[in-house]
Amino acid sequence: MVTCKDFLKEMGDYLDEAADPATKKAVEEHIHNCPNCWVIFDTTKKTIHVYKGMDPQPLPEDVHQRLVNVLETKCKKRKA
């Protein structure tokens, strides 16, 4: 029988689909029977999901331009 504390410990591997079959089954049984842990599992999964869904923002134009300049200077130096 998995306790809530055990569940929290195993949740990371379970979320990453890295839990072994026996642990996976035990975790699933626990969240099926424990509403609180189900909520924790569900909201943690959603937390990861919102971060993964964020595309990197375009670079501010001036930051991009300065990077281009720095690299061009470097390349010219090497060629010189």
Add this chain to the structure above:
Amino acid sequence: MTAAAGSTDADLGLLEKARAGDDEAFAQLAMKYERKVYRIAKNITQSDEDAEDVLQDAFLKAYEHLKDFQGQSKFYTWLVRIAVNESLMKLRKRKSDRTVSLDENIETEEEPIVREIAVWDDDPEKRYTQTEMREILDKAIQSLKPIFRVVFVLRDVEELSTEETAETLGLSVPAVKSRLLRARLELREKLTRIFKRKGEQILGYV
């Protein structure tokens, strides 16, 4: 599929050309990854100025060390490693009085906190504009301690594997896992306060 995983072959072609002295090929690699490198740097250093320094230094270093790149890892992973190291150096420099160490012993610290137990509104992404969402997520990340923040950024934002994250940070796999769990739970806590369904009863957690 992540951009990194989906483009290895294209990267290899560009990399070969860059190594042979084709600067245009290197510029293409830089343009492809500048946003990701900047995001990593910004997330770790939490400073626009430091993030720009890291961005430039990371690509300069990559350019200088093109010949040292072994090709055993993906170009992107190699670049991330450089960017992370540069970012951590910035952090350490800034906090010279209080060393930021990734080796900090966290095992003695308290258990992860779980207080907010409430279901979320359906699709919080639809309730907020992209800009608002970004602000909420950035603010939550900022509140994490660097040792948790770095692991979360690499695993759940940049989507490196547990092993790649461990290798990049010089940590053991169990250390990465325990820090990641802690980071995820702390973020979950903060986001739940914002995204929870209104009127939902908050149950106590035993």
